[in-house]
Amino acid sequence: MNVSWTKHRFSGGLLALDTTNTVVLRGDPARSFDRFEDTAEIARFAAAAEGFRSAELGGRGLSFQFSDAAVRRVIVLREAADRMLRAAVLSGGIETIHLPDFLRACAACLDESAERVGADGMPFGDPSLPIRFEAALAVSALSLLAVDAWKKVRICPNCNWLFVDRSRNSSRLWCDMSVCGNRNKAKRHYQRGKLAGGEAVHV
Ligand SMILES: [Zn+2]
Numbered sequence: 001m002n003v004s005w006t007k008h009r010f011s012g013g014l015l016a017l018d019t020t021n022t023v024v025l026r027g028d029p030a031r032s033f034d035r036f037e038d039t040a041e042i043a044r045f046a047a048a049a050e051g052f053r054s055a056e057l058g059g060r061g062l063s064f065q066f067s068d069a070a071v072r073r074v075i076v077l078r079e080a081a082d083r084m085l086r087a088a089v090l091s092g093g094i095e096t097i098h099l100p101d102f103l104r105a106c107a108a109c110l111d112e113s114a115e116r117v118g119a120d121g122m123p124f125g126d127p128s129l130p131i132r133f134e135a136a137l138a139v140s141a142l143s144l145l146a147v148d149a150w151k152k153v154r155i156c157p158n159c160n161w162l163f164v165d166r167s168r169n170s171s172r173l174w175c176d177m178s179v180c181g182n183r184n185k186a187k188r189h190y191q192r193g194k195l196a197g198g199e200a201v202h203v
Contacts, residue, residue, distance in 0.1 A: 003035050005048030011175040013164035015053045015140035017153070019045075019074070020082040021161040021175075028160070036078075039071045046133040056140065058123040061130030073134050077105035081141045085162055088150050102141070109138035158184050 003009075012018040022035040022045065036042055046062040064070070084098035113135040115125040124131055124139055144150050154165045154172065158180035165172040174180040 002044065003038075003041050005045055007052060008176050008179050009035075010049065010052035011156075011161060011163050011179075013166065014144065015049055015056055015137060016081050016144060017085075017162045017164060018049060018053065019078050019137055019140075020085070021163075022078065023082070024159070026082070026086075026160045036071075036075065039066070042066070042071060042074055042133070049133075056123065057131075057136065058121060058125075058127055060122075060124045060127040060136070062133045062136055063130040064133040070134060073105070073108045074137060077102075077109050077134075077137055077141060080105040081144070082162070085144065085150060085153050086155065089153050089155050089162070094145070094150065106138040106142055109134035115139075156180050 009021070010018045012021050022041075023032060024035065025032045036045070043064040043066060046064045050057065050060075050062050080098070080102040084094065084102045087095045087098055113132060115131060115135060117123060117125050117139050119125075124136055144153065149164075152165050152170070153162055155162060156175035157173065159175060161175040163172075163175045174184070
């Protein structure tokens with residue numbers, strides 16, 4: 001069945017984090033699964049990301065040219081970014097042990113790309129043409145290496161997703177208040193024995 005790429009699935013706040021979050025419930029082997037297991041979903045994710053990440057992309061479109069090698073590059077960068085950022089959130093600093101894999105994965109995704117990124121109003125290059133999804137993923141991931149960027153990354157205590165906390169007092173707890181925040185409230189009620197119902201399950 002096709003994944004419905006809803007707004008909630010773009011709670012990460014950056015293309016690179018939304019991509020890491022295509023693995024659901026990381027750290028819970030019994031329930032974790034990969035939304036890119038059907039690799040056709042990568043192109044559908046990219047199409048949805050054009051809309052949900054339009055501000056980050058400067059309105060630029062994303063194109064994903066399917067090949068086994070392209071899929072592999074996306075997955076390798078997704079996993080390297082997840083490892084590096086999760087460790088940084090937990091330890092409070094970027095662990096250089098994670099950088100070689102991360103940077104190699106970014107380099108592979110940028111191979112043969114010829115974009116001019118970061119110009120005024122064109123953060124991902126000229127919006128009149130789409131950018132390759134892999135290249136955009138690498139640009140987004142590399143933007144997280146800036147100190148003020150990765151220090152805003154959080155781990156959702158309900159679903160374990162990564163997200164950027166852009167709240168004014170840096171106090172955002174949940175990836176998505178309307179999903180994980182509410183589920184946690186429900187769970188607390190349930191634990192107090194006031195509410196009968198199932199365990200919180202991520203969608
Ligand atoms: Zn969450």
